[in-house]
Amino acid sequence: MRGKAIELVQGTLNMLIFQILAEKPLHGWAIRQRIHELSKNALQVRVGSLYPALIRLRSRGLISAHRVRTETGRMGKRYTLTRAGRAQLSQEIAHWDRLSAAVDRVAHCAKRHANEQLTSQPAPRPTSVRAPQSPSDPRLK
Amino acid sequence: MGRATDIVHGTIDLLILKTIGMEPIEGWGAAKRIHELSHQVIRVREGSLHPALVRLHALGLIRPHLVNSGNRMKRLYTLTNAGRAQLRKELARWDRLSDAVDAIVHPK
Numbered sequence: 001m002r003g004k005a006i007e008l009v010q011g012t013l014n015m016l017i018f019q020i021l022a023e024k025p026l027h028g029w030a031i032r033q034r035i036h037e038l039s040k041n042a043l044q045v046r047v048g049s050l051y052p053a054l055i056r057l058r059s060r061g062l063i064s065a066h067r068v069r070t071e072t073g074r075m076g077k078r079y080t081l082t083r084a085g086r087a088q089l090s091q092e093i094a095h096w097d098r099l100s101a102a103v104d105r106v107a108h109c110a111k112r113h114a115n116e117q118l119t120s121q122p123a124p125r126p127t128s129v130r131a132p133q134s135p136s137d138p139r140l141k
Numbered sequence: 142m143g144r145a146t147d148i149v150h151g152t153i154d155l156l157i158l159k160t161i162g163m164e165p166i167e168g169w170g171a172a173k174r175i176h177e178l179s180h181q182v183i184r185v186r187e188g189s190l191h192p193a194l195v196r197l198h199a200l201g202l203i204r205p206h207l208v209n210s211g212n213r214m215k216r217l218y219t220l221t222n223a224g225r226a227q228l229r230k231e232l233a234r235w236d237r238l239s240d241a242v243d244a245i246v247h248p249k
Contacts, residue, residue, distance in 0.1 A: 006238045009151045019246050038248075039241035093246050100239045102182035103152050107159055107235055109178050 005036075005044035013045060013053055015096060018089035021063060021081040027070065028054055028077065054079060062088050153185065153193050155231035158220065161203055162228050165217040168194050194218070202227050 008016065020026065020034045031054075032045045057063045062085035065077040081089070160171040160178075172185040185193075197203045202224035208215045220228065 006234060006241070012242060016242070016245055035245070038245045042237050042241035096242065096246065098182060100243070102179035103156065103235065104239070105180065106156050106175055106178040106183070107152075107232055109159070109163070 005041055007044050007046065008049070010049070010053065011092075012096070013049060014057060015089065015092040016043075016045075017050075017053060017057065017079075018062070018081055018085055018092065021079055022086065022089060025066075025078050025080040028079065031079065057085070061085075152231075152235060153189060154197065155228070155235055156183070156185070157190075157193055157197065158202065158224055158228040158231060161218045162220045162225065165206065165219045167215055167217060171218070197224070200227075 016035050017031055020031050020038075026034065028050060032047070032050050035043055035045050054063065054065075058065055058079075061082055063079045064082050065079050067075055068078045070076050156175050157171055160166060160174045163174070166174065168190055172187075172190050175183055175185050194203070198205065198218075200223075201221055203218045204221050204224075205216045205218050208217050
């Protein structure tokens with residue numbers, strides 16, 4: 001089943017930018033294209049998220065930018081992963097692995113047959129929706 | 142930065158819908174179950190739990206039932222039909238996202 005492309009949250013986007021740049025230095029647009037390509041278009045990176053992310057990562061010294069002329073003759077920035085960025089990448093991957101495994105454990109927990117049980121049976125009726133009756137309740141007299 | 146909160150933030154609805162779908166449960170109970178099932182990796186704080194429950198209820202995805210329990214009232218949540226459909230969607234979305242990210246960071 002193919003759904004709409006998923007937009008990445010910032011932390012995941014940073015990690016993917018590092019990973020793509022670890023292969024080779026690229027222009028911003030090419031980073032975006034590479035993420036789309038490698039994810040078979042399952043992931044979407046908006047221009048409005050990518051460039052602010054690149055600026056932030058650059059200001060933190062995790063990537064560096066060099067102005068170069070592209071094949072089409074235009075001037076553009078090409079980004080390179082710094083040594084600090086490389087160290088950050090392995091941390092982020094370890095982090096992603098730990099968290100995604102944790103989400104998977106919850107999301108795919110079959111204990112109590114979560115979905116089947118509730119789709120085949122009506123939701124359990126609450127036993128009572130009224131406050132406990134006190135002896136002073138007029139209905140008890 | 143790539144913090145726990147960031148990745149988990151996008152999955153909080155999935156995690157809550159999933160635990161409520163397992164059995165009627167109180168809000169704090171859902172948070173506790175997420176913590177346990179994730180082997181203590183994911184902690185859903187009160188400050189995220191409550192707004193999420195309010196939002197999911199407003200969207201008609203979960204329904205609270207007040208249940209008499211000894212000397213107090215419990216507020217148990219169950220999934221609505223729309224909530225079950227949303228859970229399936231969120232599961233599919235998460236699988237797609239995590240597979241795609243894994244394919245990039247762990248190339249074969």
